[in-house]
Amino acid sequence: MSRKSKIIITLGPATESEEMIGKLIDGGTNVFRLNMSHAKHEWAAEMAKRVRRQAAERNANIAVLFDLTGPSIRTGDLEKPYNLLEGDVVEFRKVGADPTVTLSTTVNYDGLMGDVSVGNTLVVDNGALLMRIDVVEADRVLCHVKTPGTMGSRRHINLPGTRLNLPALTEKDHKDLALAVECEADYIAGSFVRDSAHVHELRAAMEKLEGEAQIVAKVEDQEAIRNIDAIINAADVIMVARGDLGTEVEFEELPILQRRIVKCCHELGTRVIVATQLLESMILNPTPTRAEVTDVMNAAYEEADCLMLSGETSVGRYPERCVDALVRISSRIERSGGHGFGQNVLLRDERQKTARAAVTLADSLPDARLVVLTRRGVLANHVAMLRPRTSGFYAFTPTDRVCRQLALTRGVRSFKLAFASNIEETIERVSELLKKDDLIRPGTPLVIVSDLLSDHFAANSILLHHA
Incomplete structure (x- = not known):
């Protein structure tokens, strides 16, 4: 990929x-x-x-x-959309409260009236309508329309700068x-x-x-x-x-x-x-x-x-x-290259520092591939955060769920693979799978980083292997 x-x-x-x-x-x-x-x-x-x-x-x-x-705070249902003009007064009221003006709708958040103040800005439909709150009562607010437009049913309401006590x-x-x-x-x-x-x-x-x-x-x-x-x-x-x-x-x-x-x-x-x-x-x-x-x-x-x-x-x-x-x-x-924010990752533990060393090694070797062996995907995410430049970055894990959760991680391609009891056999399985998918050739350098424990491979370790 x-x-x-x-x-x-x-x-x-x-x-x-x-x-x-x-x-x-x-x-x-x-x-x-x-x-x-x-x-x-x-x-x-x-x-x-x-x-x-x-x-x-x-x-x-x-x-x-x-x-x-x-x-989210939303308006109520309307029989037909309101065509609002600048200067119109629109009422947003609690469910069950009776309207006091012609242009009135309910809101689904009863705490609105306690959270807002006169002069606050109220925005409807992701910026399509801007209003100023002029009146705040126990069961309603009345707003002055600042920009004309159409307001339909169940439109989203934003209140910029207002702290809302929503759950x-x-x-x-x-x-x-x-x-x-x-x-x-x-x-x-x-x-x-x-x-x-x-x-x-x-x-x-x-x-x-x-x-x-x-x-x-x-x-x-x-x-x-x-x-x-x-x-x-x-x-x-x-x-x-x-x-x-x-x-x-x-x-x-x-x-x-x-x-x-x-x-x-x-x-x-x-x-x-x-x-x-x-x-x-x-x-x-x-x-x-x-x-x-x-x-x-x-x-x-x-x-x-x-x-x-x-x-x-x-x-x-x-x-x-x-x-x-x-x-x-x-x-x-x-x-053409990226911004390079990956150079600023804060390395807070041994696993992250091992990931940095693996990326540095893989990026320094011509045609190298970067391989991560991981059970939960954490190490693969650490490696990805460092934004390796190598053309092949692969994660191997024994579970389908981890494979899918790595679908959102930048640059990595995940494979399901049962890990063997010893690291040598696991690496051989990795090599065969990558060769089968035509992702590497015999002799391709593989920088393998792992947080698995085995008899011959310590947690947070790096190994250079030629396929």
């Missing part, structure tokens, strides 16, 4: 057929996302099965990510989490994570259900930015969720925050996804805008582990072309 950046796509009406899922795997998709904000349980369970079947047919390690809705997990999230565990999800994403305690709460709830998924923390508001280091340390993966984050901060700050988060993830050794509107115009158009090409290039240049598509593949007209665009753009920029 010459491309190092991994790709997540969101399943939806445009991509739910088994045939299309197979085509997207063939095109380069590594992870399939199920957005539980819109998915019914029966549909999500069926999609997970379809992904597994298509991956098995191709002997491919493809991951499934369940993305929980989180404690980490809603009742719906707990039900969706149980489904994710039942479907053996490889990743579970928590939405609107605001501090490390929210990550720990999600992990504890999953482990109570005996789930083994890895946790993705979605960074979506200013409070998360303030707590970013602690969130990075608590999560397995960080998602720079630029949709909500872009409405929470001034738009000119967004690219700076993206780079800062990606850099922090590198330094602290946590994988990172860049998401939202990478190819937004391709929902309708067959080619990306030049600005979108540059945006994707920038994320790949920052050496993010993964690039994610949302509406482009869930409801868009050209899902296969979107995946192809990500493949082409990221592959091209990778050939």
